[in-house]
Amino acid sequence: MKFYAPPPAFGFEDVGEGRDYTADVVVVGAGPGGSAAARQLAAAGMKVVVLEEGPTTSRFRPNFGQTMRYHMQEGGGMVAQGSAIVPIAAGRGIGGGSLINSAICFRTPDYILDKWVSLLGDERYSPAALAPIFDELEELLGIGPVTEETAGKNNELIVRGTKIKGYPGGLIRRNTPFCQGCGLCNYGCPINGKASVNFNLLPEAVNDGAVIQADVKVDRVLVEGGRAVGVSGVAHHPDTREPGGRVTVRAPRVVLSCGAIGTPRLLHLTGIADVVGPGVGDGLHLHPGNAVMGVCEEDIYLWKGATQGAFFEDPERLPGVLPHAFTAPPEATAVTLLPMMGDMKSAFELMPKLCGMVVMISDKGEGSVGAFSDGRARITYSFDKNDVERIKAGMVATAEVLLAGGAKQVFGIVHGTGFCDTAEELEAQLSDRSIRDFTLYASHPMSTVRMGRDLDAGGQSVGLPGLYVADASVFPTALGVNPQVTTMTMGTVIGRSIAEAG
Amino acid sequence: MAITRRHLLAATAAAAAAGSLGVGGLMMRWWDQPVDAPWRCLSKEEIDFLEAMADAMFPAGGTPPMAGADANAARFFDEVLSAMEPVQAKLLRLLFNALDASTVPSEGGIFSYLPVDERRAVIQEWLHAEPAEYRMAAQSVLVLVGTAYTVHPDTAHYFGPMYGCRYGA
Secondary structure (H helix, E strand, C coil): CCCCCCCCCECHHHHCCEEEEECCEEEECCCHHHHHHHHHHHHCCCCEEEECCCCCCCCCCCCHHHHHHHHEHHHHCCEEEECCCEEECCECCCCHHHHCCCCECCCCCHHHHHHHHHHHCCHHHCHHHHHHHHHHHHHHCCCEECCHHHHHHHHHHHHHHHHHHCCCEEECEECCCCCCCCCCCCCCCCCCCCCCHHHCHHHHHHHCCCEEECCEEEEEEEEECCEEEEEEEEEECCCCCCEEEEEEEECCEEEECCHHHHHHHHHHHHCCHHHHCCCCCEEEECCCEEEEEEECCCCCCCCCCCCCCEEECCCCCCCCEEEEECECCHHHHHHHHHHHHCCHHHHHHHHHHEEEEEEEECCCCEEEEEECCCCCEEEEEECCHHHHHHHHHHHHHHHHHHHHHCCCEEEECECCCCCECCHHHHHHHHCCCCHHHECCEECCCECCCCECCCECCCCEECCCCCEEECCHHHCCCCCCCCCHHHHHHHHHHHHHHHHHHC | CEHHHHCCCCHHHHHHHHHHCCCHHHHHHHHCCCCCCCCCCCCHHHHHHHHHHHHHHCCCCCCCCCCHHHCCHHHHHHHHHHHCCHHHHHHHHHHHHHHHHCCHHHHCCCHHHCCHHHHHHHHHHHHCCCCHHHHHHHHHHHHHHHHHHHHCHHHHHHHHHHCCCCCCC
């Protein structure tokens, strides 16, 4: 494992009235995909400039207002509309989504990679070809299972219930080598216990000569002679949002790593989406999820312990369904209880007794990402009927696990339902609920600028030479597992591909 | 995934909620609500609404004992809105105004000026209302008011020790 000091970065003050760079490659976005690509490109001896919208240093406090303000794209206000409303989270900062995710690490499932090889006709994405990259990342990021010391009672209950019900599962693998079980991963780790990419991939890129310019929101891709030749954006003060000078990076290779919402948004905003590929922004997958909670006799304090540190699965009966531990700060947990409890103080008194899981699915439904004229992402999404049925089935199975693990009652965070003594009772309550009654959430947007449609298998645009994408946008299909390891892996392959092409 | 994020206010949900209240003409006025200095982002009406929400949600006593009226909820919102995209912040303000006015037809007055028991009953109605956009928009505001309450120095230590590393305690 390597754990470096966070890399230095230029910020708003360094831009002044404007700043120009020239480089061999510009990478837009310092998250998992961009960092992995930058590391490969810098190691190959290329001059790399990384532009990042977020601040030079992490701004963590144990309150979500702070996280929204500094470390979420669009201040945390992104939402998909369509058959239901689904808030979407996307990270921002030097480390991107890895700063505020739950640090869950799954390798890309073999059956998904086999599908991608078939779609792309490229063996670079086979399980055998990617295995060494997975091995390297797991070693570098210190990925390992949650320890019993840091698991916390919610995760312990889930593991117990999973064993009793006979499901595969258990404590999850995370990139948290120094975790103390704070449960604050989604705010940002206060003790640097999480190996987000600002502690490993990015420092190695900087050690090989990469330069990071933070506080800059890129608003256009520069195109000349039918090629991408750079990017440009405006610096913003990280605290006041006061606009500063313009930063322009001219480079014959432009790698967009703004995420599956941010990348197509930028391409639409620049007016080149139709040039880049035939479906830029289309095919959005979200991995939507809904929570099931349990009420126990003993204190659980579900926000204590390794964030989302346990899971189960049943690929035969519940294909593409991945329930894992639920975590939420006290105030959010309390509000979900408010319709049933009547007042917040009563909700606060019940909260320590709660356990919970979130049921995430690999969605067949799809959406699209565009851009409003004011620059915000315009996101639509439609659920597939099969997705709705799988969420319900997953919630019932999850209720069984929680009850087996020690909960005395369960409830879904679904309008029109209440406390249930059995999983069958929850199933009956869910049977006539429409997707609009569910309190959905998504933090894994993907597949919006896809390999095999908008990009070739090396991540380059099929219509605009010099333009590459290296983030979760490139996934040809939904993934079915938490995406950060896959995103870093794809960034690694794409970075190597660009470097080898010279 | 933290539930807080699922309740974050949708800018478009705010507009949908306001539209469903049938107050289209008022939307234009609310869109351009002036800010009342020294606040950076909020008008006096919006401040009154947020304080009224906190007061209704968190009576004094119990655990923690602090009343919501003492939580400086409006100050918290002013900070959060100041860092949002300007259009997002405006739509959130639009929602505050829409929710505040939503009680006029049924209760005879805006939410901010209703007695506290009536405000609590209205909050419960919002949580069970149709359409779903309305419920979600209301839940989003409630979660943010709840965040304002739990990060106040006089309550934070009740929740800080709940975190294993005592960060923020």
